[in-house]
Amino acid sequence: MARAKKTESGQKEKKIFVLDTSVIIYEHNSIMNFEEHDVGIPITVLEELDNFKKGNDTKNFEAREFTRLIDKLANGKMLQDWNPLNGSANKGKFKVLMYSKSKIDASEVFDEDKADHRILNAALQLQQEIPSKKVILVSKDINLRLKAKSLGLPAEDYNTGKVQNVNSLYRGININEKVSPDKINQLYEKGAISPRGCLGTSKPNKNGYYILKNGKKSVLAFYNPIMDQVEHVEKRSVYGIKPRNAEQTFAIHAILNPDVKLVTIQGVAGTGKTLLALAGALEQKREFKQIYLARPIVPLSNKDIGYLPGDIKSKLNPYMEPLWDNLKFIQNQFHESDKEYSKITEMVNQEKLVITPLAYIRGRSLSNICFIVDEAQNLTPHEVKTIITRAGENTKIIFTGDIYQIDTPYLDSQSNGLSYLIDRVKDHELYAHITLEKGERSELANLANELL
Numbered sequence: 001m002a003r004a005k006k007t008e009s010g011q012k013e014k015k016i017f018v019l020d021t022s023v024i025i026y027e028h029n030s031i032m033n034f035e036e037h038d039v040g041i042p043i044t045v046l047e048e049l050d051n052f053k054k055g056n057d058t059k060n061f062e063a064r065e066f067t068r069l070i071d072k073l074a075n076g077k078m079l080q081d082w083n084p085l086n087g088s089a090n091k092g093k094f095k096v097l098m099y100s101k102s103k104i105d106a107s108e109v110f111d112e113d114k115a116d117h118r119i120l121n122a123a124l125q126l127q128q129e130i131p132s133k134k135v136i137l138v139s140k141d142i143n144l145r146l147k148a149k150s151l152g153l154p155a156e157d158y159n160t161g162k163v164q165n166v167n168s169l170y171r172g173i174n175i176n177e178k179v180s181p182d183k184i185n186q187l188y189e190k191g192a193i194s195p196r197g198c199l200g201t202s203k204p205n206k207n208g209y210y211i212l213k214n215g216k217k218s219v220l221a222f223y224n225p226i227m228d229q230v231e232h233v234e235k236r237s238v239y240g241i242k243p244r245n246a247e248q249t250f251a252i253h254a255i256l257n258p259d260v261k262l263v264t265i266q267g268v269a270g271t272g273k274t275l276l277a278l279a280g281a282l283e284q285k286r287e288f289k290q291i292y293l294a295r296p297i298v299p300l301s302n303k304d305i306g307y308l309p310g311d312i313k314s315k316l317n318p319y320m321e322p323l324w325d326n327l328k329f330i331q332n333q334f335h336e337s338d339k340e341y342s343k344i345t346e347m348v349n350q351e352k353l354v355i356t357p358l359a360y361i362r363g364r365s366l367s368n369i370c371f372i373v374d375e376a377q378n379l380t381p382h383e384v385k386t387i388i389t390r391a392g393e394n395t396k397i398i399f400t401g402d403i404y405q406i407d408t409p410y411l412d413s414q415s416n417g418l419s420y421l422i423d424r425v426k427d428h429e430l431y432a433h434i435t436l437e438k439g440e441r442s443e444l445a446n447l448a449n450e451l452l
Contacts, residue, residue: 014092016040016130018123020139021048021115022410023158026380028065031073031094032085033160038092038133039085041070042122043099044115056359058383097122104151116144123153140410161381163419166403170426172209172433173250176200179212184219187212192231195223199230207260207432209233209250220246225429226259239340240333241279247436248272254432255280255398258287262388263398264376264422267436270445273400274374275326281370281398282330285347288394289368293323294358295375296383296408323355323374358387367392376418377401378408384417 018040023030031039052063070079073094077083080098085091101107102124106117120137127135137148137155148155163169176199183198195204198212198221206225211218220233235242235249238256243249247267254263255277265273274293281291327344334341347353358373373379373387376399384399391397401418413419425431439445 014038015134015136016126018042018097018126018135018137019045020119020137020141020144021045022140023138024049024066025052025059025062026140026158026410027160027382028062029069030158030160034092036090036092038082039094040097040126041094042097042119044118044122046096048115058380097126100125102128106151109151110147120148120151120153124151127153161420162415163423166413166419169419170422170433171435173211173247173435174208175211175213177213179214181214181217184212184214184217187219187221187230187232192229195228195230199223206427206429209434211246220249222253238279238283239330241275241330245438247434247438248276251276251434251436252280254434256284257432260432261396261430262425264418264433265398265400265436266403266418266422268402268439270439271436273436274323275329277372277398277400278326279330281372284370288370291353291370292361293355293372293374294361295323295373296358296378320355364390365392366390366395368394370396372398372400375401377403377406377416378411379417380411381417381420384421
């Protein structure tokens with residue numbers, strides 16, 4: 001994660017990184033990602049992790065896995081001593097930092113004795129004890145980082161798995177305005193042509209989408225990596241939903257493509273991400289045993305849902321309502337007497353179509369399922385990986401979300417699971433990505449997105 005500077009003797013300058021609880025919850029094996037540097041774990045972090053050990057949420061899993069990892073690394077040794085991270089010279093050492101007051105007491109400075117301030121004190125005390133090494137606090141909590149810096153303690157975000165520049169994130173769509181009219185005509189007439197001479201000089205993206213232009217002439221195209229050919233993409237309606245622009249046409253094509261097993265759709269509110277994914281899944285209902293539409297639960301103000309009144313179904317309903325809204329919108333494209341209308345009701349009643357919190361899916365084997373994960377920007381990279389590794393035979397997974405609308409603490413546009421997935425899996429034969437930019441919800445919604 002950190003690059004060590006070389007000293008005058010040519011040796012690398014070793015540092016000590018002090019990890020906050022938020023880093024452990026984000027990735028339990030983060031302690032192994034600091035190269036040759038040493039790592040300190042404040043005793044307060046272990047106390048906080050103890051509170052997270054029970055439960056089925058990702059944070060509970062990460063807390064339990066970290067505890068097991070530390071126990072394995074210690075191998076019977078005392079944790080107050082510096083112990084090797086993996087028994088080799090390539091890694092640094094680690095120890096548990098006992099709570100003690102430093103010359104600068106964070107609890108007194110900020111006039112409150114709480115876990116964050118005890119973690120700051122542990123790092124400040126280490127800074128005093130070992131002045132020959134640079135001590136750096138690592139936290140996903142931006143407020144804690146600011147507090148650390150205000151006390152003269154260097155602080156950094158945990159950058160492993162973080163996309164460096166979201167502005168250059170893979171968009172899935174390319175525009176080539178210098179295509180010969182003959183190539184465009186051939187694509188319309190034949191339906192598929194060689195990529196040479198129409199996709200530019202660069203290597204085409206696998207399952208990439210293209211808008212090929214020449215003046216007023218244009219055509220929508222897709223690069224098929226299996227056949228090594230450019231194919232014409234025609235506008236197609238899915239379960240009553242018609243694409244309103246080229247981006248939506250591409251998204252529907254990716255969702256319906258049987259060779260693409262993993263799809264990500266990124267876009268701001270109102271671009272039709274969830275609607276297109278659900279309509280596309282319904283269009284393929286005969287290809288899958290079930291359709292799952294799930295989303296992570298991010299309670300208001302990050303409170304636990306336990307404070308809400310009613311049973312578990314009543315507590316979860318408010319979070320699932322946006323998904324039901326999309327389903328009702330699709331159903332209302334048909335008359336009540338139409339078979340498509342009644343089919344949706346039948347699928348819900350027979351649990352062929354299931355709308356559920358993402359937590360209820362964990363641990364299941366996903367075979368013969370079209371699995372849509374909404375609001376994927378609120379997932380960590382580890383959660384995204386966990387979901388995909390559950391995929392069995394004939395399973396298609398579609399992630400939708402807006403990387404700029406993060407509702408959970410300790411994640412941002414660079415570190416969330418959706419950005420991580422787009423960056424890591426791009427240009428793979430099983431994967432396609434579309435970025436939706438044009439809002440289609442209403443003129444009023446577009447006004448808000450553009451001007452407010």
